[in-house]
Amino acid sequence: MEMKMVVEKADQTAYEGDGGGYYVWSNSKVPLLSQSKLGTGKLLLHPLGFALPHYADSSKIGFVLQGTCTVGLVSPNSPEEKVLLIKKGDVIPLPAGVVSWWFNGGDTDVVIIFLGETTKALVPGQFTYFFVAGVLGILAGFQSDFVGKTFDLDQKQSEVLVNNQQGALLVKLENGTKFPEPSKHIKEKLYETIDGPSGDHIIIKGNAMLAPSYVTNGSVQISYVCKGGGWIKVVASEGKPALDSRVEEGDLFIVPQYLAIAEIADECGMEVFSVITSSNPIFGELAGNNSVWKAFSPVVLRSALNISEEFEEVFESKNTKSIRIVPPST
Template sequence: MELYPKFPTTFIETEGGGCYNWAAADSPMLGEAKVAACKLVLKPQGFALPHYADCPKVGYALEGKCGVGLTIPAANTKVKMAFIGIKKGEVIPVPYASVSWWYNSGDSDVVIVFMADAASVAGEIAYFVLTGSQGHLPAVSPEFISKTYQINVEKAEKLAGSQKGIMLIKLNEEQAETIPKPKEEILNIYTQNIDASSPDVEVNNGGKSTTLEATKFPFLEQVGLNVSRLVLETNATRAPWYASDLQVVYVVKGSDKVQIVGLQGKLVLNTNVETGQLFVVPKLFMVTISADAEGMELISIVTSTR
């Protein structure tokens, strides 16, 4: 069983930013467990073209702040489309097949790590881009586009073919002015600041643990996941624990040791972890983590809403 923590590899890099993923070929456990993860980096004025994915996922903002356009396909949701602001420390669920686009209007990079459940392609997130050189729209004949939008064929060709970017682009000043402002009144509906949330457990000089569940954050029901943040102080250790469902863990900050115990009391992992690595804990396996002199911070998902 291959459980060793891994760094992501480059999926795409452009002027607008980069996307980095944990490939199933490098981390077989992701494929076996049918979970996936990736990291999005948006440069200032970087724009992730409208896309959807084959699995529900949760994003956690590691750095910066950006705007997110999101469609919500659930029939019982009053707002079908929203433009949301997200900043460092916040969590945003992205439901299965929801179209989203992401824009960095700030002066520094935006970094978001995504963790997903039940990808169709085991261990990978499959993205379907609506426009750009790899998008769906250019593949549709201009005649169909012309009829759909009631424009002439020349305009249809321009609509479908003028965007030459691949997934991540950089907007110019004129394009940036067309981006709407996030709606303040929906901030706590689609996002939650887990960093600022009251911890479920807090120990002086030890650390704190915070979990977002659907009871606290109803929008999580849309993705079938819960999210936890663990902060360990200097040289602190998290007592051994287990979850009834699989855990995906990302090291936000710090380093030291992780141990995982599996069937028949067998130690299946005993290794050091570093900032930026990701590892998987199979369901019901016991895990314990210790921090070095700099402390440690982890973000994780469990593939259940409870």
């Protein structure tokens, strides 16, 4: 199956309102999302914006691009609500089925990018959310009479429970609303709760380069350009270029399994957040003292590249240090 690599910005607005918005990349624009069973979305919360409690059909990782946000997490059948305060640069894992809510108690917008797997999702390439409250919530779907019987409420009480929240997805709360303080000793434990994808945050300074590498265990990599810009080069089998494109803030791209990638920042630098579909990805380096070039015996190196002994010594001298990040030329 041919895999067409593209670089795209979010092209669909899933929701917009006073509280904020949620934006997605469609499978039609980025076919590799459904082909590789990956999903992505971007959450915008205005001040006092509140994302109603919900769970998703996919495990994902959130990366805070802007602002500070209070997050509540409730695991299935747990009486404990874990509350976190996350800020720009923080990463938060979100297992499938865990209920979460999100509140912006600050004075500036909050922006969070979500990347993850959709292997068990209802729709490959797309996160599906199930809200427990609001006009699109589960309670509304069961209707007041059924809810009343469930919670032993009379008709009036049932209608209040089901119908009072007329918002959908994101709402704006009243000024002065106080949310719980962050739970103690919770943040460190979260990183043990997600089984599957892992995150990688790379900052490349101006005119520097992320040296060529590939993920060795067949995992797929989905990446979002958080800041700055540069150039992405991806090489497929038979030495064929799969992607050779400029990227900038807001762009998303996917690297299929085993393809080699290199990233070059422009003079302003580039910041990239990636999610890899493995809990323990191993990167095969293609330059430096951890690369295959350093491991090859001299005769193998000369025979493979058809080079002289003199040039082999020159090349060997260029692979004596770890160079995952290649500094700018002087």
